[in-house]
Amino acid sequence: MKTLKVALLGAGNVGSQVARILLEDADALAARTGARLELVGIAVRNVDAPRDVQAPRELYTTDASALVRGADIVIELMGGIEPARTLILEAIEHGATVVTGNKALLAVDGPTLYEKADAAGVQLSYEAAVAGAIPILRPITDSLAGDKITRVMGIVNGTTNFILDAMDSTGAEFSDALAEATRLGYAEADPTADVEGHDAAAKGAILASLAFHTRFALEDVNCQGITAVTAGDISSAKDAGYVIKLLAIAEKLDGGVSVRVHPTLIPREHPLGAVRGAFNAVFVEAESAGELMFYGRGAGGSPTASAVMGDVVSAARRLVLGGPGRTDSTIEVLPVLPIDAVTTRYYIGMDAADQPGVLSKIAALFADNGVSIETMRQTVHRDENENGGPATAELRIVTHRASEAALAATVEAIKGLDIINSVTSVLRVEGV
Template sequence: MATPPTDVRVALLGAGTVGAQVVRLLAERADDLAARAGAPLRLVGIAVSDADKEREPWIPRDLLTTDAEGLVRRADVVVELIGGIDPPRALVHAALEAGASVVTGNKALLAAHGPELHDAAAAADVDLYYEAAVAGAIPIVYALRESLAGDTVTEVLGIVNGTTNYVLDEMVTNGLGFDDAVAQAQALGFAEADPTADVDGHDSAAKAALLASLAFHTRVPLETVPVEGIRSITAEEMTAAQDHGWALKLLAVARRTGSPEGISVRVGPTLVPADHPLASVRGAFNAVVVESEAAGRLMFYGQGAGGAPTASAVLSDLVAAAGHVVGGGRAPRESAYADLAPLPPERQKVTAWFDLDIEDRPGMLSMVAAVLARHGISIEAVRQAAHAEPTAYGDELYDVFDDAYDGASPARATAADRESTTLSITTHRTDEATLAACLAELAESDGVRAVLPVRRVEGV
């Protein structure tokens, strides 16, 4: 039997916000971490691009090096916190080939090249851990990969980007415009100088691909995830959604489908009912709701970004990987046996909410109902915007809604017609292609002035 090592050699790639906190916590909690791993964790080097740059006072200057490739070849565990694809991809491969386990928080790298890295780790018989890649301190990777390994996950809904959640929260809570809310997030350190990856949804899409891969035991390529960001959202839209009993969030949505069998994964602004668990997630926090057949609904909530919270997730993985160096064993291997097909965007099933700005005259409700019915779309709910004076429609038109949609009709009115009115419609689930065709026909219909922003709905 091999003699256990006297210590575990740790190489750190990157000394930014998260990396600096990893260094601090390794020093402050050395005794506890050693007890948990089975041997001391010895930091043997910190790879940086500029060794002369001023850094936090607790970072040992004698450990800084610009030779990242040389560093990874003299470690038992490599912690990669550089971010991006290159050079991390080559460095992670070099570490795995040298027999070192890898801990990374790099969701972009994993979303783009996860399969090849999993294969390389398996070939080298070492660990690949990445809890910090999704939702900061929230242990969602562990939950899906290990805690729910005996269950069948059917759905994952998540607020997985703290920047966008903070921006949207400020827009609805304080009435800020999009640009002002982003500027405030940057001033507070919640957003990067270039917030494109966050506000355009690309960060969330990478995390959605990872979550779906874990939840459904299927490799989900990043390019199969349709993405919409939050740039088009206004404070007025946020307020209107709230007035209708919704909260608008940027959600990563992953769902197992039955007919046809496959998975649906997307990222975009999504409405949830005000009483849904995700509706109350404020500020820069993250939350993920998991639905499974046996366990039912589980919710994971916490800080999704920041140096110390993310470093907590890194250290959790580091202790696990170090424990395997000391005592043997391996992390769970990639589970991709299900091989479910990601549905193309046009075939994904969605529930939608949209407003119709229509002429306020007899026959309009009947026309709208007929168009929806012609496309096979049923209505969950319909609401007419309030007017100073109620709008008059004949009983016959309300009977159309009552018959077709189980009584889900607007309140009857008795006053004279007004020039225009707004119908807010929530559909039952339909596919994206059918919804698009229906909306296109409505937009061209006589008496319809505009189809206002269409939002997907979850939790109804």
């Protein structure tokens, strides 16, 4: 039986689980691939560092470059841009198949890596880079290759979904839900990449690239995080039959593709509305297949290792049977559309004076800007700090479909009204 040399770069949470599978399941993997997958080394910064899963000590090395040059399959799980980028390019140059879970690198410099792999005729696989254990990239590239995808909407960050779900189920404010997520290990000590939407944006760029056969980078994604979402927004959304989720959305519009990440109101009965805790889900709409839902654990050592090993087995089978690497499916060059090109529904929260004529003035202003109101809710409350002070009203408006540009103009006009104390939130509505 043929032997394929496997080099593993990184022995963190995911890397350690990949090493365990390669060592413990060697016979089963050989039966599935037709080759022995020999783990020849694991590149780490410190060979003596403690690890949850400990491989034989002789496998650990600090010389990643030498390890890469002698491998048939290189699994990169180091994360970050460098030295991961240099090592992947070195692996490609030496003709090795590369499997990576590095979403940040793919989002920033994916087009360069794809081009290098194509030119060398080697395979670059990255199923683990999006949504952990959920098999979503291969279904897009293989199962739906004969269809036309029109939209992809995904909950692709478990930390933010846990936070928003906690706010929805307990009524907690964002800061309290974040503290709980940190205590339970769902949020990093520095949660910026998650709560500001950067992690989801990187995954959104990858999904858009595969769905629309055009190379998108992180800079092409319009990104907004969840730090401004309040318990009041969550409560109002619940009253109206919605739940708030951080969605990565890629959709084909007239003239190009929009790729965006932002907190979004979605009907509670929508499949994405039922995704709880730290789970991920990706909702795909295609012309012939219709609506498809992929759901599962989006993070964690074992789930993500499952996605990595799926790519490894697929690559090993190709190396055994022969033939060129499966190259990137880029066949189009669609322009990236600005957020102003998007047409959707909106939710606007505002604090206004409770006096005659307020609602009619606001409704007229919406009409003047070409934005139609679907529902308007008003909650009146009296200022507790002033005895007999003026009452104020909390207004929550959901619009019909409108362009981003028209909505932005409407919001700016509202802020100029003397009857408006503040615009408290502007959120988009999807799935209706």
